[in-house]
Amino acid sequence: MGAQRFIGSYGGKDTPIDLEKLPNGQYAITVDGKVHVADACRLGGGQWNLLLDGQSYDIELEVAGPQESDGAYNALVRGRVVSLSVQDERKLRMSAGSRKLKVEGPQLLKSPMPGKVVKILAKPGDAVEEGQSLLIIEAMKMENELKAAAAGKVARVFVEEGQAVEANAKLMAIE
Numbered sequence: 001m002g003a004q005r006f007i008g009s010y011g012g013k014d015t016p017i018d019l020e021k022l023p024n025g026q027y028a029i030t031v032d033g034k035v036h037v038a039d040a041c042r043l044g045g046g047q048w049n050l051l052l053d054g055q056s057y058d059i060e061l062e063v064a065g066p067q068e069s070d071g072a073y074n075a076l077v078r079g080r081v082v083s084l085s086v087q088d089e090r091k092l093r094m095s096a097g098s099r100k101l102k103v104e105g106p107q108l109l110k111s112p113m114p115g116k117v118v119k120i121l122a123k124p125g126d127a128v129e130e131g132q133s134l135l136i137i138e139a140m141k142m143e144n145e146l147k148a149a150a151a152g153k154v155a156r157v158f159v160e161e162g163q164a165v166e167a168n169a170k171l172m173a174i175e
Helices: 089-100
Strands: 004-010 013-021 027-031 034-044 047-052 055-063 072-077 080-088 107-110 115-120 133-139 142-147 152-157 170-174
Touching: 004 089, 133 170
Parallel strands: none
Antiparallel strands: 004 013, 004 080, 013 027, 027 034, 034 047, 047 055, 055 072, 072 080, 107 170, 115 133, 133 142, 152 170
16 A cells, blocks of 8 residues: 555644555654654554554544544543644545535534533524534533534524533534
């Protein structure tokens, strides 16, 4: 298999990352011209063990966007939470033109990750604006504000404050 190009984002900086599977099952990861050798083992759920350049890392990985294919993650590494994104360069370029599209019509707000509903900021009948905070979910001891993708009116709230939710659980309907 040839190398695949990804774009990694961390701390506001986009970095090209080349990933190539080696014959021994490990991976060669090239970042900023430097090659790193990695071996990853999924332990279950979001738990991973990563051997990178001879150093072992236990990592808890959590999807931080509406869906895993968005490439946004929160990673717990050695007691520190790191927010990052990794996207296939080809898909990223193809979607660049579609970012100009506006969301219209009914929307269903879903939980991007498992967590607990901390606060509901809008109730049925409320008019909401694009980008307005609708709900706060706590996951991995971090609070995540979920916002309206477009203006509309809250039609239904499917959850209550304090309720545990799974990833992709219906939270709120906007019409």
